[in-house]
Structure formats: structure tokens, C-alpha cells
Amino acid sequence: MSKQKRTIAGIPLNLDKPTELSFDELFHWTIWQFPRKKGGGMVGAIRPPIEDHGWLPVIVHVKSQQVHVLTDKHFDTPEDAAAFAETE
16 A cells, blocks of 8 residues: 555545545546546546645546546646646
């Protein structure tokens, strides 16, 4: 288990590797999926229910209802976060 974590809106995120979360864990978060395939899913972004918080880059796996959060670095737009996800 990762020892380096940062908690955002009650969700602990790994700082040294991707964090795997379920759609249920992200119930109050916004999940944005971009139509580009990567890693068996689609690149995308999530945003916590915090006013003016940025978007986090993710890979969204719709069939398994899982999201892989790639980093705790946030971006101003979901498009920018998805572009980062494409490069990781």
C-alpha cells in the first residue's frame, strides 16, 4: 500500500502511483470522460465537490465502473486534465 497520500474531499489519493477508485466512491464528484481510448478505458477528468477546485486526470473504465486517478495535480479544465492523461 502507498504511504504517500493526499486527501481531497475525503478521498485519499496516492502520490507515488495511480489511485483506483469506484464510481460509488466518487458519487459526489463530477466524472468527465473524453472519447479517446487509453489503457483499456477512456481518458478523462474528475472534479471533487469543492468550489473552484481543478480537474484531476484519470482513465475511466465504464464497464467495471472504476476510475484510475493518475496524479493529484489539478488542471483548470477537464480538457487539460484529459490531455495530461493521454501523455501518462
